[in-house]
Amino acid sequence: MKNDKHVLSILVDNEPGVLSRISGLFSGRGYNIDSLCVAATLDPKISRITIVTTADMPVIEQIKKQLNKLINILKVYELTGSEFVEREMALIKVKAKPEYRAEILRIVDIFRCKVVDVGLNHYTIEVTGTEEKLNALLSLLKPIGVKEIVKTGIIALFREMK
Amino acid sequence: MKLKGTEILMRVLKDEGVDTIFGYPGGAILDIYDELINTDIRHILVRHEQAAVHAADGYARASGNVGVCLVTSGPGATNTVTGIASAYMDSIPLVIFTGQVPTPLIGNDAFQEVDIVGITRPCTKHNYLLKEVEDLEKIIREAFFVAKSGRPGPVLIDLPKDMMNATINYKKAGPPQLKSYNPNYNPNIKQLQKVINLIKDTKQPVIFSGGGVILSKASEELAEFAHKAQIPVMGSLMGLGTFPGTDPLWLGMVGMHGTYRANMVTGNCDLMIAIGVRFDDRVTGKTDAFASQATIVQIDIDPTSIHKNIPVSIPIVGDCKAALKSLNKLLDKENTNGLKKKRTKWLDRIEQWKSTRPLAYAQSEKIKPQYVVEKLYELTEGKAIITTEVGQNQMWTAQYYHFSQPNHFITSGGLGCMGFGLPAAIGAQVARPDKLVVDVAGDGSIQMNIQEMATALQYNLPVKVVILNNGFLGMVRQWQELFYEKRYACTRMEVTPDFVKLAEAYGAVGLRATKPEEVEAVLKEGLSSSKTVIMDFVVEREECVYPMVPSGAPITEMLLV
Ligand SMILES: Cc1ncc(C[n+]2csc(CCOP(=O)(O)OP(=O)(O)O)c2C)c(N)n1
Numbered sequence: 001m002k003n004d005k006h007v008l009s010i011l012v013d014n015e016p017g018v019l020s021r022i023s024g025l026f027s028g029r030g031y032n033i034d035s036l037c038v039a040a041t042l043d044p045k046i047s048r049i050t051i052v053t054t055a056d057m058p059v060i061e062q063i064k065k066q067l068n069k070l071i072n073i074l075k076v077y078e079l080t081g082s083e084f085v086e087r088e089m090a091l092i093k094v095k096a097k098p099e100y101r102a103e104i105l106r107i108v109d110i111f112r113c114k115v116v117d118v119g120l121n122h123y124t125i126e127v128t129g130t131e132e133k134l135n136a137l138l139s140l141l142k143p144i145g146v147k148e149i150v151k152t153g154i155i156a157l158f159r160e161m162k
Numbered sequence: 163m164k165l166k167g168t169e170i171l172m173r174v175l176k177d178e179g180v181d182t183i184f185g186y187p188g189g190a191i192l193d194i195y196d197e198l199i200n201t202d203i204r205h206i207l208v209r210h211e212q213a214a215v216h217a218a219d220g221y222a223r224a225s226g227n228v229g230v231c232l233v234t235s236g237p238g239a240t241n242t243v244t245g246i247a248s249a250y251m252d253s254i255p256l257v258i259f260t261g262q263v264p265t266p267l268i269g270n271d272a273f274q275e276v277d278i279v280g281i282t283r284p285c286t287k288h289n290y291l292l293k294e295v296e297d298l299e300k301i302i303r304e305a306f307f308v309a310k311s312g313r314p315g316p317v318l319i320d321l322p323k324d325m326m327n328a329t330i331n332y333k334k335a336g337p338p339q340l341k342s343y344n345p346n347y348n349p350n351i352k353q354l355q356k357v358i359n360l361i362k363d364t365k366q367p368v369i370f371s372g373g374g375v376i377l378s379k380a381s382e383e384l385a386e387f388a389h390k391a392q393i394p395v396m397g398s399l400m401g402l403g404t405f406p407g408t409d410p411l412w413l414g415m416v417g418m419h420g421t422y423r424a425n426m427v428t429g430n431c432d433l434m435i436a437i438g439v440r441f442d443d444r445v446t447g448k449t450d451a452f453a454s455q456a457t458i459v460q461i462d463i464d465p466t467s468i469h470k471n472i473p474v475s476i477p478i479v480g481d482c483k484a485a486l487k488s489l490n491k492l493l494d495k496e497n498t499n500g501l502k503k504k505r506t507k508w509l510d511r512i513e514q515w516k517s518t519r520p521l522a523y524a525q526s527e528k529i530k531p532q533y534v535v536e537k538l539y540e541l542t543e544g545k546a547i548i549t550t551e552v553g554q555n556q557m558w559t560a561q562y563y564h565f566s567q568p569n570h571f572i573t574s575g576g577l578g579c580m581g582f583g584l585p586a587a588i589g590a591q592v593a594r595p596d597k598l599v600v601d602v603a604g605d606g607s608i609q610m611n612i613q614e615m616a617t618a619l620q621y622n623l624p625v626k627v628v629i630l631n632n633g634f635l636g637m638v639r640q641w642q643e644l645f646y647e648k649r650y651a652c653t654r655m656e657v658t659p660d661f662v663k664l665a666e667a668y669g670a671v672g673l674r675a676t677k678p679e680e681v682e683a684v685l686k687e688g689l690s691s692s693k694t695v696i697m698d699f700v701v702e703r704e705e706c707v708y709p710m711v712p713s714g715a716p717i718t719e720m721l722l723v
Pocket of ligand 1: 581
């Protein structure tokens, strides 16, 4: 069976220990976490956790059921198809030797990202977009020399009816 | 009204109907114990915290109520973990209170501090660390509600010492409100109707009944359903007692040590109605080969149990009792007259499996362990509450004691935890003083919580321990005999105490039988005693439990005697 990427959006009580229940469930039952994001919602008593996981259908069904079983979990949504928007942010530190500076700025321009820190030997670029966009950007920057990268993990929301 | 944390705790416990606590004191819960003696709640002082949890487990199963434990922080708390894990696997409703160091010390590696909430997160249904005394009542009420509702399970509450001493303006809280927890009891009627249609069509159906039927108190409904629909019933280990063991439709236990007929039925059925089971690997054997010709219906209150190990055609989420009640009602509307005839061939075939391959063992000069259990069944007329340890003793009990009522067979099923039987028997005896309670034990397991003999004596609990003494860790030895060319690595119990003297040292009665002709007399004497008794049966050393399905083999491929 096919292992696909699934984005789960989970509303939980904003309480200590909840994240540990969830991560413990994933590790204890041998599920993957590809990325994980947590922050409070408009209601400070509730947090939204976005988890990206790779699993086949029976396993993703189990994951959703197991999550629902946790007492502090209010709601589990799976975001599928094109009915949601997803974004990820990354900070990428690239080597910026003088001969590459113009090229890097051109790429930054094309990808509509920002240079947020400049040094003698580096640029730090802030980029937001889908996983594909981030990967495309990285593939262009890698030959120039990526020193470090940090990603937020994916966040996502349902689209409203048009 | 101004109340101290400890006072609130006692008040709410009383209000939740708690009349018995199994526990063991220590520094962090001195205040609670100091308050406990002002109440009429009965406290059973065990000799090890693991036993407190097993005893509460036995108590819960024998009474149908929530079992309650109270232990101190640190080692007291960690000692409960095995008991909690066992109760979690078997879905037994417990509330465990652990002491904790005072709030300001938490996280400082204080004396006897452990993160018991962290440790027990994966083996409790839910757990809490109390942070404000104001939340105490709410948390306790939630804990009891969560423990006993839906698929039951253990819930732990960690109580920092300072919280117990703090005084607040107490206002009674209302019933628990958990917006995120709302088990679905009512099964989907359309799904149930599909089951009825299948019942009418199929020729070779079977009902597979498990611990969920006991937990939802659905045995009567199950019997009605099976008889109306003329469907034979087999049980998981946890399902023994859900259906009368003497009923002609009863097939016995299914699984690794299931009866020949139950396992053959599994391989040949065209419809399996699974109720309150979770298809443990000890039941299914090779999953691809499990009931591979059958349409599988699964009724369970826990959605995660459905489709987990075995793909199911008709999933039904709901309470077993509610589902069976509805099924019975739906069946009443149908003409069921023809069903008996329709099943004749199937039931005949099952009868043949039964008569050609009954449960059997060869008699010899030595006492056969199966014989002891058979005699125990006879002499108690199948009416005793039986707990077991783990290993061969547990399987022979499951095979040869034909349980006929729910809540009479108390065993550590999912965790398979040695040392369970004696404390569980103590808990069951506390819950049911009117009943004969017997722990069927191995000489290995009994030594894992033998100290509880003192507890039994302290509270005059006349539990009976039947040791099937083979001088081996028998079940492990059996695997070594069958799968490791008899290399008995570390399974010989080269030193075993004299159990008769040991019983006497505790102030109990000790009896021994070494020959088959002594078995009945020893059982009679032991069972009729009003005291706590250990009966030591020196049995055939290298007896194996049969049938046996080797781990991972199809369920119909059994090793037989
Ligand atoms: C706490 C624990 N440790 C180890 C095991 C593994 N184990 C399963 S059965 C068994 C042997 C039990 O021996 P005994 O109690 O003498 O019973 P018998 O099988 O001989 O009836 C062992 C060691 C277990 N189930 N539980």
